[in-house]
Amino acid sequence: MKRIAVYCGSATPADPVYIESARMVGRTLAARGIGLVYGGGKLGLMGAVADAALAAGGEVIGVIPQALVNAEVAHRSLSELHVVDTMHERKARFTELSDGFLTIPGGTGTMDELWEAMSWAQLGYHAKPVGLLNVAGFYDGLIAFVGKMGDVGFLRPQHQNILLTDDDLDRLLARMADFEPTVPIIRMKRDDL
Template sequence: MKSICVYCGSSPGATPAYAEAARRLAQEMVKDNIALVYGGGNVGLMGIIASEVMKLGGEATGVIPKALLDKELGHNGLTRLHIVKDMHERKAMMAELSDGFVAMPGGMGTLEELFEVLTWAQLGFHYKPIALLNVDGFYNNLIAFVDHLVSQRFVSADQAKLMMHEAEPAKLIERFKTFKPSYTSKWMDREAVSNLVR
């Protein structure tokens, strides 16, 4: 586990617990020499986790579309900042640079990024760990809704397990370090996947 992509809000949210969790996740990552990959912004939880990683001597790579560079205030203090043409290129590069994915509290963009990598895993496009950092129960309703999808037979139990969740950053990182893929797509085999996703 060399790098983790963290999806999170460009707002700090309604409670200081979210910012504190971002700092603690940064601390756990730096402690284990795991680099941060994220959306490149200098505001909200995005800015908090990146600044903490850099302050602790870790490595942080941002990926931001040119159109959002001013809106999200691209972070100038990173190890590297990739400026890309659009959101599609952003998400593809973030996925390529990462060995796993964590969704912290965030808004529509965070959810969209989370479900895209979950869908890619479901289809067998990658075999990387994906987890929610469920700060103060932020994602409880989402976890319950995924269980509802299983009960209604739109998602299998194995597919639902692709979305791990932990309340504490240390436990989440430990699960990533010991992660072994167990889900095999019924549509694609590993050889086909390796030709599509690097």
Template sequence: MKSIVVYCGSSPGTNPIYKEVARELGEKFAKKNIRLIYGGGNLGLMGTVADAVLTNGGQVTGVIPNFLAALEVAHQTLTELHFVETMHERKFKMVQFARGVIALPGGYGTMDELFEILAWRQLKLYDGPIGVLNVNGFYDLMLQQLDRMVDDGFLKAENRELLIVSDSIDELLMKIEGYWAQTF
């Protein structure tokens, strides 16, 4: 497990726990020599997790569309920063670099990325583990909606199980590592 994509907000959110968990995740990535792959921004939880990895001697690869970089939101001190033209290219390139995905709290962009990678996994276009760090119960209502989708026949139970969920960083990383141990 050398690299993991993290999807998260370009805002820090209103509860300080979100920023604290993003910082803690970055510290653990650095300690475990896991390269962070993320959207390349310097704002919000994105900037927090990247800064924490870098501050603790870790490696960070960012992927950012040129139009966002032009708005001066690109992080300037990453290990690597790749520029792409579109958001679609960004999402594709990020998962090409990674062996797993973790979603922290975020807004539309985070949800878009999370559900697209879940759809790719369901269609066998992506084969890595996908997890959500359910900080402060942030994803509780979404998880209820996924269960409703199964109950109402729109989502197969085995596809619902593609999403790994934990409110603990250590447990989530252990489950992601366990995925690869079972696969090979």
């Protein structure tokens, strides 16, 4: 993987484990020569992951809507900053620019990005790995919910491994690098649906 889109929050929670984990992700990607594609902001975990990658000599590409540039939250010291009109364009650009997706803690915007990456993988709009770094158990409930979707039957058996989860970044990156895409819905036969 040459570039990974990292989805994360623009907030800075009180517990320092979250900001430190974002910095660790940025440093690790840069050390491995993997470019960072992210939301282009300078605040919270977004700013922390970008600053850490930049400080370690990594490539950092931001993708940010014009409205957030106008709100003065854009990070102006990146390798590249792509300004788009809408959030839809932002997510499409993430997919174009990256070879995989890594979600670390965040809020509703982060969840929107994660769910779309998973949905597009399931449908067959991309065949890239979707990883979730479970920092300090932050995503325990979400991981259980994804399991529940499979148990109930809303997530087909062949799609239950689209979301790769781990609490260790090195293991998660290794799993992402070894990812084998499943049969997407657009290639399935009617009887399989």
